[in-house]
Amino acid sequence: MNSPMTPARLRVGIVSAGRVGTALGGALAAVGHDVVAVTARSVQSQARAATRLPSARLLDIPGVVSQAQLLILAVPDTELSEVIAQVADAQPRPGTIVLHTAGAYGANILAPLAELGAVTMAVHPAMTFVGTSDDTVRVASSCFGITAVDEIGEAIAAALVLEMGGTPVRIAESDRTLYHASLAHGANNLIALISDALTALTVAIEGPTGEHRNTATVDGPDSGLAQRILGPLVRASLENVLDMGPAALTGPVARDDAATVARHLDALAALPDAGVVDGYRALSLRAAGQSAAGEELRDLLEKQS
Template sequence: MTSSEFTADPAPARLTVGIVSAGRVGTALGEALERVGHLVVGCSAVSEDSRHRAATRLPDSQILPIDEVATRAELLVLSVPDYELASLASGLAATGVIAPGKLVVHTSGANGIGVLAPLTALGAIPLAIHPAMTFTGHSEDTDRLASACFGITASDEIGYAVAQALVLELGGEPVHVAEANRALYHAALAHGSNHLVTLIADAVDALRVALDGPGFPGIDPEPDIYAEPGSERIARSEPGNALAQRVLAPLVTAALENVLRSGQSALTGPVARGDLGAVRKHLEVLTAVDPRIAAGYRALSLRSAQRVDAGAELVEFLEGEQ
């Protein structure tokens, strides 16, 4: 084939992008879209933190009123809290700035495209694209998007094709979520991620108490006095939660990896063994630290016992008020 006969594949269409608003998710998505060649032409930002994020991470974007952001954008990203999304869609519809064919994406996990109905009625193409990722508000959020799955919902095959193309451009994996299943999809993600944070925070609090006290016999417990480099000596009086976190980290990391790989069979410990005595003792000592931690332990132990069909005696104990 000669050079005159060769025709290169056309480059993906570059879009002008508007972000409403420059919160943690919106800023990360805007930054990720710019990395693959799209242009963020405007974003809304009200709080000082949002304006700082926009200025530092989307420096070529103008901070504008919402209606101006929508006017300038071919792809409008609505990245606001779930409870604000319906009113934002209605408000945008009332401004008359939504032209037919405009791509309108929201990042809510709990909502499908129904919440964008006022904009769809004006001819907009509604897309729900939710990154299944937690966001800190820092630049690493953008890097993490490349390894994330995105729950996508659209009104037709064309919409799904557009949503998939956007996600694949970012390096993510598009996952179809039916409109009727968005709330369940979001509940499952929240249960697995948000409650994991609470669980680990409770475990760290209890472990910190367990590790509190004098150091090892013959070892100076001062945290700023360490052995020679390479030594495995631990300063028992390490400040704050750092020591508890360091002790717990390898265990919970392995547990998470194991359950994602092997499912329920990864469960170990006293509930899996049906050890009522150990569970009873755990509840006793946890109650002494904080009855709320003990209540969480009891609830999760009961659910674990149900999943592994533990003995009736253990289940009855956990269901009781002992």
């Protein structure tokens, strides 16, 4: 028997069996909910559903809607409006809980379903998923941005997140875009930054044409050497900034060392990909603005190459 603090077991339907959908489905199944149906268009999604959500039937959207007490719309932002329209056409039963996982939207986009009597909410995991069983573990360490149109929806969203082991964080409807932008800037743009750094470091180790590849280490060739060098430094820097904020900044910008930064710009400008030096310049300028950098360094970084 469920206590007042334990949500009832729900029949869960998921649109679709992508990384997010299967991660949340797996997490809900692990705490006793019944994942009964899922959409999966691609062969890869079908295989993922069979492995990760073995009790779920593969159905189309109307079929999933007909089976679900809790309906999860785990589709890309660009597809969400069209999927909502298809769900509305399928006429979900009044009282069906419908949540979407898109970071950039709140609950208002689900208005067509609320008008049909659904209980609607936005429940976005602030986490990146890779499509394996490790994703279910990641859910339990995630914060979720939740937005609902009323206190009932907010309470249901929070209860579901807490059940999965996550932490619910209320985000106002008007702040969803800013919330999403901050996550994209911190996580997605981090990938662009590290990719650029690895590009430059690989050239520094191997030479522009790979002529030093066989003598890069005393142990012989190592195709992952750039990652081995950069990885510990990046991880330590990430932990430091999360703990200390901008005060964690070290290096030539923090030291107001314009001469070294100028040499960096020259070296990066020689790379075939001009975007690397452009990214360095832009981020160094932001770092200069967060520190006590002098006018000479700021002028150097503001100057167009």
